[in-house]
Every structure is written in C-alpha cells, then in structure tokens.
Amino acid sequence: MKSATPKVLHPICGRSLLGHVVAASRELDPEQLVVVVGHGREQVVEHLSAADPAALTAVQQEQNGTGHAVRVGLDELSAQGAVLDGTVVVTYGDTPLLTAGTLATLVAAHRTDGNAVTVLTAKVPDPTGYGRIVRDLTDGQVTAIVEQKDASPDQLTISEINSGVYAYDAALLAEALTKITTDNSQAEEYLTDTLAILREAGHRVGAYTAADHREIAGVNNRVQLAEARRVLNDRLLHRAMLDGATIVDPGSTWLDADVVLEPDTVIHPNTQLLGRTTVATGAEVGPNCTLTDTAVGAGARISNAVAQEAEVGPEANVGPYAYLRPGAKLGRGAKAGTYVEMKNASIGDGTKVPHLSYVGDATIGEHTNIGAASVFVNYDGEAKHHTTIGSYCKTGSDNMFVAPVVVGDGAYTAAGSVITKDVPAGSLAVARGQQRNIEGWVARKRPGSAAAQAAERAESAGSDASNG
Numbered sequence: 001m002k003s004a005t006p007k008v009l010h011p012i013c014g015r016s017l018l019g020h021v022v023a024a025s026r027e028l029d030p031e032q033l034v035v036v037v038g039h040g041r042e043q044v045v046e047h048l049s050a051a052d053p054a055a056l057t058a059v060q061q062e063q064n065g066t067g068h069a070v071r072v073g074l075d076e077l078s079a080q081g082a083v084l085d086g087t088v089v090v091t092y093g094d095t096p097l098l099t100a101g102t103l104a105t106l107v108a109a110h111r112t113d114g115n116a117v118t119v120l121t122a123k124v125p126d127p128t129g130y131g132r133i134v135r136d137l138t139d140g141q142v143t144a145i146v147e148q149k150d151a152s153p154d155q156l157t158i159s160e161i162n163s164g165v166y167a168y169d170a171a172l173l174a175e176a177l178t179k180i181t182t183d184n185s186q187a188e189e190y191l192t193d194t195l196a197i198l199r200e201a202g203h204r205v206g207a208y209t210a211a212d213h214r215e216i217a218g219v220n221n222r223v224q225l226a227e228a229r230r231v232l233n234d235r236l237l238h239r240a241m242l243d244g245a246t247i248v249d250p251g252s253t254w255l256d257a258d259v260v261l262e263p264d265t266v267i268h269p270n271t272q273l274l275g276r277t278t279v280a281t282g283a284e285v286g287p288n289c290t291l292t293d294t295a296v297g298a299g300a301r302i303s304n305a306v307a308q309e310a311e312v313g314p315e316a317n318v319g320p321y322a323y324l325r326p327g328a329k330l331g332r333g334a335k336a337g338t339y340v341e342m343k344n345a346s347i348g349d350g351t352k353v354p355h356l357s358y359v360g361d362a363t364i365g366e367h368t369n370i371g372a373a374s375v376f377v378n379y380d381g382e383a384k385h386h387t388t389i390g391s392y393c394k395t396g397s398d399n400m401f402v403a404p405v406v407v408g409d410g411a412y413t414a415a416g417s418v419i420t421k422d423v424p425a426g427s428l429a430v431a432r433g434q435q436r437n438i439e440g441w442v443a444r445k446r447p448g449s450a451a452a453q454a455a456e457r458a459e460s461a462g463s464d465a466s467n468g
Contacts, residue, residue, distance in 0.1 A: 009043060010225055014257045017219055020257070021093055022035070024099055066188075087167055088169075091103070095165070102211070110167035117173070119208075127160075141199070142195060164216075172198060176194040176198050177194065179197050234250070253267055269287045272290045279296045280296060282299040292308045294310045297314035304319045305321070309325075310330075324336060334351050340359070348365045352370065354369075358374075360379075365409065366392070368389055369393070369394050370399075371397035374398070393408075395413045396414045408426065
C-alpha cells in the first residue's frame with residue numbers, strides 16, 4: 001500500500017478492511033474470534049479494541065508463513081482455556097468483500113460432507129498468479145493446490161482457484177499443523193500443506209465454490225482498494241433499493257456499511273452517506289450532500305449540504321449550502337437555509353434560520369425567525385459561551401448575539417443590533433448608533449468623482465422636478 005497505515009486498517013465504506021472481515025465473521029456467532037497480528041500490531045490492536053473489544057489477538061512475532069500464523073492463533077485460544085473442538089474457520093484480514101452468507105454456507109458444506117477441511121474456492125476469468133484447485137475426478141475431493149510456478153500446462157488451464165479461506169475440524173487442524181515443514185523456497189510454514197497431510201492420513205478434503213468470485217479478492221494496493229470499494233458500494237446500493245429506497249443515480253452515490261435508509265427515502269445524485277447516518281421514511285437527501293453520523297427525520301429535505309454528527313428533525317429543511325457541525329439539532333419543521341452554519345445548537349420546532357448566519361453554542365425555542373446575516377458570538381478567545389433565544393421571537397438582520405445572553409419569549413431585536421444584554425420577554429431590543437446624514441459631503445470631499453457627478457445630476461433632476 002506504500003503507507004504508514006497497516007494494510008488491513010485502510011478504510012473502505014465506513015470500516016477498515018479488517019473491520020469488514022471481523023463483521024462477517026461475527027455473523028457466524030463464533031465461540032471465539034482471534035485476530036493474528038504482526039506488522040503494525042500496535043495500531044491493529046488499538047483499532048480492534050474499539051471495533052470489536054471481544055476479539056482476541058495473537059501476536060506473530062516473526063512472519064513465518066500462514067501455517068505458523070494459524071498455529072499462533074490456536075495457541076492463544078489454548079492459553080485462554082478454550083477447548084479445541086468443533087469447526088475452525090480461517091480467513092484473511094484483507095478480503096473485505098467476503099460475506100457472512102458465504103462463510104456460513106462454507107461451514108454448512110464442511111459439516112454436511114464430513115470433511116476434515118473444506119477450502120473456499122472460486123472460478124475466476126483470469127486465474128493467473130493464483131493457486132489452482134486440483135480435484136479427484138471421481139468424487140470431487142481436492143487432491144492438491146498447485147501454485148502458478150509449479151503448475152503443469154494442463155493445470156494452468158484450471159480456472160478454479162484457492163481463496164485461502166478454510167473450514168477445519170479443530171482437532172485435526174491442530175494435529176496437521178505439527179507436521180508442517182519449512183522445506184520450501186520461502187522456508188515458511190504453508191497452511192496449504194495441511195490439505196495434503198490430512199488427505200494422506202485418509203481424511204476427506206472438500207471444497208465449496210463461492211457464487212461470486214469477487215468475494216475472495218484480496219486488497220494489496222490502492223487500485224485494488226478502489227475496485228473493492230466500488231463493488232462493496234454497489235452491493236450496499238442494491239440492498240438499499242431492494243429495501244425500498246430510491247437511489248436516483250447509483251453511479252454518483254456512496255454509502256457506508258452502517259448507513260440505514262428506510263423505505264420511500266430518495267437519495268439524489270452526488271451524495272455521500274457515511275458512518276452511522278440514518279435517513280427516515282419520506283426524507284430526501286441531495287444532490288451534492290455529504291452526511292456523516294447524521295440522523296435525518298421523516299419527510300426532511302437536505303440539499304447541497306454537509307452535516308456531521310447532526311440531527312435533522314422530521315419535515316425540517318436544510319440548505320442549499322448549509323453546514324451542520326457536531327451537536328446541531330433541528331426540530332420538526334425547522335430550517336437551516338442558504339449559507340447557514342450551525343454547531344452545538346438546538347433549534348426548536350418550526351424555527352427558521354434562513355440565510356447567511358452562524359449559530360454556535362445556542363438554544364432557540366419554537367417558531368422563532370432569525371434574521372439574515374446573524375452571528376452568535378460564542379467565543380471570547382478563551383472559552384465558549386451559550387446564547388438562548390426563546391420561542392416566537394423575531395430577530396432582525398445583521399444581529400450579533402454576544403454570549404452569554406438570553407432573549408426572552410416573544411421578543412424582537414432591531415436590525416443591525418449588537419445584543420450584549422438580556423432581552424426581557426415581549427421586548428424590542430435596539431442596540432445601534434443613531435443615523436446622522438452629513439449633506440454635501442461627497443461634493444466637498446470627492447469633487448469631480450463619479451459619485452459627485454451622480455449626486456449633482458440627482459440634485460439637478462430634483463430641482464427641475466420641483467420647479468416644474
């Protein structure tokens with residue numbers, strides 16, 4: 001990946017590569033889940049502690065091959081007092097497209113066939129570079145996995161490949177791992193050697209072929225990461241549409257894995273729904289929106305907006321060109337209009353902030369109207385302060401509310417006011433200098449200018465009209 005970030009921690013559709021594999025594995029409800037870590041293990045362990053605190057980790061101090069990694073994982077289970085029986089499933093942390101359904105079917109086939117090991121395979125358009133699955137023509141059992149460099153011309157024509165994902169009988173796996181050698185070009189313990197070991201011991205070695213070969217694709221570079229993201233996003237969109245959401249343009253719409261779209265939602269083009277965003281029935285989002293960890297209420301409308309950790313109430317309206325920062329909460333039917341920014345602000349039902357305003361660290365009651373170009377002055381250079389505006393208030397345009405300050409229910413504030421003191425309920429607050437006109441100033445101070453000439457023309461026209 002050419003990155004300071006360990007490969008398995010690169011993000012894709014709201015989770016790390018590893019996070020997708022862990023989530024799919026968890027759907028099988030395993031008794032224990034062990035992640036074998038090596039390179040960048042400090043970052044991986046920290047990530048796991050947040051993503052899946054119940055997962056165990058086993059440290060592979062030296063990367064001595066896949067067989068060695070599995071043995072390290074089993075040793076960790078034994079150290080935790082686990083009894084090694086039942087089925088062990090082995091997966092890789094860089095296969096984010098692998099689904100729980102495929103893993104469950106693999107386990108079911110393994111148990112039904114009574115196999116010692118069942119390998120997940122796939123038939124791919126181009127098997128170049130992959131280990132080929134060689135089967136017994138009589139019973140379909142796997143007789144060998146042959147790597148590209150070791151394959152015969154006939155074996156190179158085989159399109160069925162090894163995914164590296166297996167279901168094992170736990171006891172037989174532990175026994176087979178003791179018999180693996182490092183007698184190979186890499187001087188490593190290969191997990192694939194266990195198949196031959198188990199077959200030679202008279203045990204069944206089977207295979208289950210994935211319905212979609214893309215599920216087993218590993219991610220090894222940024223190109224493959226982008227390809228996997230496209231496939232996963234298409235899956236998420238497909239599921240959302242089948243569940244009743246309208247995606248106007250799937251090609252320009254991106255979802256994270258934990259996004260929830262209820263039936264009869266409409267997602268317009270060029271929209272990204274990220275994190276744990278939820279969109280309730282009847283809401284419309286887009287075009288040109290990015291919502292992260294945001295809850296959108298039923299019947300709400302959001303257009304050309306960015307929101308992060310915000311709540312948009314039912315039938316509320318956001319945008320165009322609005323920015324809802326963490327802690328912004330809009331009540332039912334509220335509005336955050338054009339070029340409005342909100343942060344840590346609670347906006348009551350039916351309240352409107354229509355244009356060109358910043359609302360930060362504030363509580364606004366119900367059915368209040370905030371005039372255009374208003375600023376909630378919440379920061380004194382060292383600390384943030386809170387502003388409270390009551391219900392059924394009308395505040396004028398170009399108001400500055402210097403926190404901490406309270407405007408009572410039903411109060412008005414005049415345009416151009418700087419509100420620094422509390423306004424009692426039902427009052428009109430006027431906080432601005434009185435206007436003074438200095439006549440003839442332009443002619444005296446800017447003689448000959450375009451403004452002076454315009455003023456002279458206007459005075460002449462006025463004089464002519466009065467004389468007429």
